[in-house]
Amino acid sequence: xxxxxxxxxxxxxxxxxxxxxxxxxxxxxxxxxxxxxxxxxxxxxxxxxxxxxxxxxxxxxxxxxxxxxxxxxxxxxxxxxxxxxxxxxxxxxxxxxxxxxxxxxxxxxxxxxxxxxxxxxxxxxxxxxxxxxxxxxxxxxxxxxxxxxxxxxxxxxxxxxxxxxxxxxxxxxxxxxxxxxxxxxxxxxxxxxxxxxxxxxxxxxxxxxxxxxxxxxxxxxxxxxxxxxxxxxxxxxxxxxxxxxxxxxxxxxxxxxxxxxxxxxxxxxxxxxxxxxxxxxxxxxxxxxxxxxxxxxxxxxxxxxxxxxxx
Numbered sequence: 001x002x003x004x005x006x007x008x009x010x011x012x013x014x015x016x017x018x019x020x021x022x023x024x025x026x027x028x029x030x031x032x033x034x035x036x037x038x039x040x041x042x043x044x045x046x047x048x049x050x051x052x053x054x055x056x057x058x059x060x061x062x063x064x065x066x067x068x069x070x071x072x073x074x075x076x077x078x079x080x081x082x083x084x085x086x087x088x089x090x091x092x093x094x095x096x097x098x099x100x101x102x103x104x105x106x107x108x109x110x111x112x113x114x115x116x117x118x119x120x121x122x123x124x125x126x127x128x129x130x131x132x133x134x135x136x137x138x139x140x141x142x143x144x145x146x147x148x149x150x151x152x153x154x155x156x157x158x159x160x161x162x163x164x165x166x167x168x169x170x171x172x173x174x175x176x177x178x179x180x181x182x183x184x185x186x187x188x189x190x191x192x193x194x195x196x197x198x199x200x201x202x203x204x205x206x207x208x209x210x211x212x213x214x215x216x217x218x219x220x221x222x223x224x225x226x227x228x229x230x231x232x233x234x235x236x237x238x239x240x241x242x243x244x245x246x247x248x249x250x251x252x253x254x255x256x257x258x259x260x261x262x263x264x265x266x267x268x269x270x271x272x273x274x275x276x277x278x279x280x281x282x283x284x285x286x287x288x289x290x291x292x293x294x295x296x297x298x299x300x301x302x303x304x305x306x307x308x309x310x311x
Contacts, residue, residue, distance in 0.1 A: 004058075004113050011191040015044030016180065017178055019047055019263070025197050026066065027280035028283045029054065047152060049147075100142070119132055122174070153169045154170050193255065196255060198257070200254075203237045204236050
């Protein structure tokens with residue numbers, strides 16, 4: 001397959017994580033694909049890592065199905081999975097298993113032909129270091145899905161995975177505390193489209209005594225993990241303050257959900273489907289084109305020339 005072409009070259013596309021809140025925000029990736037808008041740099045962590053690789057594969061079906069629970073994920077999430085001892089999310093089956101048995105196909109050829117740069121990150125449990133990965137680290141489909149899974153491994157909710165001798169966990173525990181825009185900044189970008197999974201004005205609250213006890217129980221004998229959990233709220237809020245500063249300076253377009261009808265652990269197929277439809281309607285109507293009838297038509301000769309303008 002010949003190399004693909006991208007048409008947004010000087011602006012980073014950044015996907016926040018948030019577990020199954022990405023059922024709403026993955027619709028933004030599909031709106032971009034539907035309208036022929038292809039970013040040349042994409043980064044994300046946790047669920048945002050899945051959004052990033054799926055968007056670069058240009059497979060609209062996978063973009064959506066990765067966050068639905070009425071298909072591949074049926075029986076692999078929630079209490080049924082927990083009671084089988086596989087965690088609230090059966091990561092073995094949802095990631096490697098679904099790729100291996102073909103129940104959730106990944107278009108590796110298109111992904112490989114896409115010249116866009118890619119960054120995702122994970123948190124090294126035993127050292128507290130933030131570990132970042134790019135396309136050069138994804139040498140085959142199974143390696144790619146292992147790295148995406150590592151970036152998405154919620155403590156206490158999913159079975160941790162060891163990569164290259166290191167136990168890696170959710171990238172939101174590391175630098176940026178869940179706001180991955182720092183990856184694009186470190187790679188030299190000055191303009192950003194940031195896809196948030198919380199409404200405008202959201203801030204995390206300081207964890208109470210019950211939360212602190214839960215964090216300590218989850219972290220057990222891992223002091224770096226415990227510290228990351230206990231301090232995440234402050235670091236996340238500081239990172240959001242920075243995003244808003246960039247927005248005021250005209251350097252960031254922040255795509256907030258009008259509402260967020262699901263949580264990170266929501267597994268109801270009906271609610272997740274509704275979240276996707278709500279997200280798709282919002283992004284198409286209000287964010288990209290201003291109305292439900294806006295945007296290029298299939299026979300529009302200018303389709304794919306880019307519609308996002310910053311500054």
